[in-house]
Amino acid sequence: MLLAIVESIGRQVILWMENSGRIVILLGNTLFHLREKPRMKHVLHQMAHLGVDSLPIVLLTILFTGMVITLQTATEFIKYGAQSSVGGVVAIAMARELAPVLTGVVVAGRVGAAITAEIGSMKVTEQIDALRVMAINPIKYLVVPRLLACVIMVPILVIFADIIGTVGGYLVATLYADISSFTYIHSITLFTVVNDIIGGLVKAMFFGGIIAIIGCYKGLTTGEGAEGVGRATTASVVSSIILIFISNYFLSLVLYR
Amino acid sequence: MIKLEKISMSFHGKYILQGIDLEVKKGETLVVIGPSGSGKSTLLRLMVGLLKPTQGEVWIKGQEISHLSEDNLNKVRIGMGMVFQYSALFDSMTVGDNVAFGLREHTTMTEAEIHKIVTRNLRMVGLAGQQDVMPNELSGGMKKRVSLARAIAIRPEIMLYDEPTAGLDPIMSGTIDRLIMNAKRVLGVTSVVVTHHMSSAFKIADRVAMIHGGRIIEVGTVEQIKQSENPVVQQFILGLKSPSAYVRRRSEMR
Ligand SMILES: Nc1ncnc2c1ncn2[C@@H]1O[C@H](COP(=O)(O)OP(=O)(O)OP(=O)(O)O)[C@@H](O)[C@H]1O
Ligand SMILES: [Mg+2]
Numbered sequence: 143m144l145l146a147i148v149e150s151i152g153r154q155v156i157l158w159m160e161n162s163g164r165i166v167i168l169l170g171n172t173l174f175h176l177r178e179k180p181r182m183k184h185v186l187h188q189m190a191h192l193g194v195d196s197l198p199i200v201l202l203t204i205l206f207t208g209m210v211i212t213l214q215t216a217t218e219f220i221k222y223g224a225q226s227s228v229g230g231v232v233a234i235a236m237a238r239e240l241a242p243v244l245t246g247v248v249v250a251g252r253v254g255a256a257i258t259a260e261i262g263s264m265k266v267t268e269q270i271d272a273l274r275v276m277a278i279n280p281i282k283y284l285v286v287p288r289l290l291a292c293v294i295m296v297p298i299l300v301i302f303a304d305i306i307g308t309v310g311g312y313l314v315a316t317l318y319a320d321i322s323s324f325t326y327i328h329s330i331t332l333f334t335v336v337n338d339i340i341g342g343l344v345k346a347m348f349f350g351g352i353i354a355i356i357g358c359y360k361g362l363t364t365g366e367g368a369e370g371v372g373r374a375t376t377a378s379v380v381s382s383i384i385l386i387f388i389s390n391y392f393l394s395l396v397l398y399r
Numbered sequence: 400m401i402k403l404e405k406i407s408m409s410f411h412g413k414y415i416l417q418g419i420d421l422e423v424k425k426g427e428t429l430v431v432i433g434p435s436g437s438g439k440s441t442l443l444r445l446m447v448g449l450l451k452p453t454q455g456e457v458w459i460k461g462q463e464i465s466h467l468s469e470d471n472l473n474k475v476r477i478g479m480g481m482v483f484q485y486s487a488l489f490d491s492m493t494v495g496d497n498v499a500f501g502l503r504e505h506t507t508m509t510e511a512e513i514h515k516i517v518t519r520n521l522r523m524v525g526l527a528g529q530q531d532v533m534p535n536e537l538s539g540g541m542k543k544r545v546s547l548a549r550a551i552a553i554r555p556e557i558m559l560y561d562e563p564t565a566g567l568d569p570i571m572s573g574t575i576d577r578l579i580m581n582a583k584r585v586l587g588v589t590s591v592v593v594t595h596h597m598s599s600a601f602k603i604a605d606r607v608a609m610i611h612g613g614r615i616i617e618v619g620t621v622e623q624i625k626q627s628e629n630p631v632v633q634q635f636i637l638g639l640k641s642p643s644a645y646v647r648r649r650s651e652m653r
Contacts, residue, residue, distance in 0.1 A: 260491075264489075267485065267487060267490070268483050268485060268487035269487050269488070269489055269490070271444075271449050271483070271487060272481075272483060272487040272488075272489070274447075274449060274469075274473075274476070275447050275449065275476055275479065275480075275481045276476070276500065276501050276504070277473040277474075277476040277477045277501075277504075277505065278473075278504060279469060279470065279473065
């Protein structure tokens with residue numbers, strides 16, 4: 143009984159390590175192909191696709207997050223007479239953590255899933271094999287443009303998120319919590335420094351990379367049939383989100399000490 | 400041109416092919432026949448390096464390919480074309496873009512030149528004017544023909560056909576058979592054709608190889624295959640219920 147449990151855990155660990163190894167190899171391969179000039183047409187196409195897919199949800203998610211955070215901070219801070227700090231606290235939380243992580247989660251759900259579904263269905267219908275027979279390297283043709291697009295586009299989405307989140311906070315602070323618009327904005331400029339924003343964008347690049355690589359890996363390793371594509375897509379989203387949360391902690395540790 | 404030496408292939412420990420030796424000479428058309436699931440598609444996939452053999456060697460134009468990296472393999476594959484059993488068209492591209500794909504990727508041709516080849520190739524497979532259609536609007540047989548037009552676009556020296564006439568009506572099958580024969584006659588293409596259509600096999604083949612139980616049980620010219628003493632071969636080409644049915648029939652004829 144105990145042995146069976148240990149055995150099953152062991153198997154899971156081995157499987158997990160095997161997958162991690164393969165993902166690292168895929169990443170290495172992809173970076174290796176970056177030395178050749180990537181096709182900007184494909185990258186731009188992917189970026190447009192990705193931006194259009196995610197921007198509305200990112201904006202909506204972050205707007206309300208900015209609002210609720212302000213609501214909570216304002217009520218607590220006002221109790222202690224610290225209303226002049228609300229804007230700054232919200233802006234820092236937004237720029238450092240909330241905007242990059244939530245954008246990452248939204249993009250993982252939309253774009254990561256779409257990447258896996260697209261590549262996965264190409265895999266099960268032998269289109270990847272057809273590419274290979276036609277002497278096209280699927281990593282160069284499919285993975286590189288998606289990786290570049292995600293690494294460039296997620297930070298751009300985060301810039302939008304920073305702005306909309308702050309706007310959401312401003313609205314709640316001024317209209318609901320009776321903090322003057324001057325106090326709120328002044329507090330933002332007092333507390334936030336450029337590094338807060340840049341740190342968030344660096345995180346966003348990492349998250350973009352995670353989403354693209356996991357998305358492509360799960361697509362390229364999809365099992366048989368439509369069922370396989372469905373399973374790969376779910377796995378892609380779940381793995382990306384978990385990795386985003388874990389790496390976020392360590393990125394914060396390095397970026398904001 | 401193509402040489403398989405002592406090829407064995409197993410999936411999850413189960414051997415699908417065992418000790419296959421096979422050679423295809425330059426300009427020759429070899430037809431591969433065998434029951435469903437006997438490993439015919441697997442054989443073709445080994446020839447283009449989509450699969451690495453569990454044991455044995457695959458030689459293409461004097462080069463052993465099963466140890467090559469993907470990038471070096473691609474140099475060999477430039478000279479090869481393959482028609483997939485299930486077409487494998489790029490479903491995000493139009494029919495025209497599918498056919499043009501190899502030309503755009505591997506040649507410096509202008510769009511006008513490419514357009515001319517695409518138009519000609521589609522006409523050859525009886526799909527004139529279908530450039531702008533998306534693959535998912537086509538029937539299975541039409542997809543098959545687009546796949547063929549795509550494979551021959553870059554004029555490969557070696558063509559691998561996985562059931563090119565499956566799902567086609569007799570007239571269209573005849574057209575495709577003639578296309579394969581013309582490629583050989585006019586361009587000197589070396590071909591391996593997997594087919595279940597015996598009439599088409601006997602028409603286009605220089606030699607026929609039969610796979611059964613993971614081995615090549617018979618290989619020879621069309622005449623040799625027709626005269627084969629092997630009951631399993633006879634059962635297959637005559638479509639009989641069992642090998643013994645052939646043995647019975649032969650003894651009745653004597
Ligand atoms: N990637 C794979 N993983 C596991 N098993 C495989 C794989 N590819 C093929 N097989 C198995 O190998 C055997 C031969 O398959 P293959 O597709 O080569 O047969 P075939 O002769 O082309 O059959 P058909 O005439 O039906 O197309 C089958 O039993 C199949 O299940
Ligand atoms: Mg087959």
